[in-house]
Amino acid sequence: MRHVRDHGVEKTDRTGTGTRSVFGYQMRFDLQQGFPLVTTKKCHLRSIIHELLWFLKGDTNIAYLKDNGVSIWDEWASDEGELGPVYGHQWRSWDRGDGTSIDQITEVIEQIKTNPDSRRLIVSAWNPSVLPDTRLSPKENAAQGKQALPPCHTMFQFYVHDGKLSCQLYQRSADIFLGVPFNIASYALLTMMIAQVCGLEAGDFIHTLGDAHLYSNHMEQVETQLSRVPYPRPHMRINPEVRDIFSFSYDDFTLEGYQAHPHIKAPVAV
Ligand SMILES: Nc1nc(=O)c2c([nH]1)NC[C@@H]1CN(c3ccc(C(=O)N[C@@H](CCC(=O)O)C(=O)O)cc3)CN21
Numbered sequence: 001m002r003h004v005r006d007h008g009v010e011k012t013d014r015t016g017t018g019t020r021s022v023f024g025y026q027m028r029f030d031l032q033q034g035f036p037l038v039t040t041k042k043c044h045l046r047s048i049i050h051e052l053l054w055f056l057k058g059d060t061n062i063a064y065l066k067d068n069g070v071s072i073w074d075e076w077a078s079d080e081g082e083l084g085p086v087y088g089h090q091w092r093s094w095d096r097g098d099g100t101s102i103d104q105i106t107e108v109i110e111q112i113k114t115n116p117d118s119r120r121l122i123v124s125a126w127n128p129s130v131l132p133d134t135r136l137s138p139k140e141n142a143a144q145g146k147q148a149l150p151p152c153h154t155m156f157q158f159y160v161h162d163g164k165l166s167c168q169l170y171q172r173s174a175d176i177f178l179g180v181p182f183n184i185a186s187y188a189l190l191t192m193m194i195a196q197v198c199g200l201e202a203g204d205f206i207h208t209l210g211d212a213h214l215y216s217n218h219m220e221q222v223e224t225q226l227s228r229v230p231y232p233r234p235h236m237r238i239n240p241e242v243r244d245i246f247s248f249s250y251d252d253f254t255l256e257g258y259q260a261h262p263h264i265k266a267p268v269a270v
């Protein structure tokens, strides 16, 4: 956040809000050193966990999120609650085009277990054949079976060494104030969950950003957040009995020792 505030260039964007932006930035979090949930503002982990469980189900309708009080995808869904073939669909049922589909999550876990030195441990959500028509709104695209938004977290790769599982995410577009704290926690948790079901420890989460931006209407919030001193990292406990990636439920996660500064509200650019 500080890097983009100090070194970013002014850039217009799709939403008409305006941003300060840097192209290309990388962060690394050692998951043995605690759970990387931002402490300089209180983050709503409940939304993050439910969103991740919803991706893993292969679900693309906001009904599950709504039932669990999560509203972060409301602005982009069609009247029927559909988002089109977004993350859940690409992760669990990538369309081969011949009526069959690929469950990338099941396949990557199988490869991590049987071929841990593989350099092909990749899951991709970027599928050019279902990208939205940019002349239409997200809701209109979703209603027509296209993605409401092209995926922001486009692909991730795993790496196994010394009994530890690391994960690197390439995120093409990053809303540093609102989206990024969610994305870091979500992928840290996914890495821990996949490590557990593969009998590995969690290693590093590496977060590589493409267009890393601060929206112009978040600048006051950014100054508030940057004036705060971070607290030590909390710890995430995951029910150790779960051995199947699709069997996790909300109650299997307990965050311990999360001390955070007060929440900071900000408008989301649609
Ligand atoms: N401009 C923009 N930024 C994003 O981060 C984003 C999108 N659009 N579109 C798709 C998804 C939806 N995501 C979102 C959307 C809203 C919040 C948000 O408003 N967060 C508030 C409230 C949290 C809550 O209700 O749980 C926050 O203070 O973190 C966060 C992530 C991430 N993505």
Ligand SMILES: O=c1ccn([C@H]2C[C@H](O)[C@@H](COP(=O)(O)O)O2)c(=O)[nH]1
Residues within 6 Å of the ligand: 014, 015, 149, 150, 152, 153, 173, 174, 175, 176, 178, 179, 180, 183
């Ligand atoms: O997981 C997410 C999803 C979305 N974002 C942000 C990044 C951008 O600010 C918008 C998407 O707009 P595009 O014009 O499609 O890039 O949403 C995020 O940070 N994290």
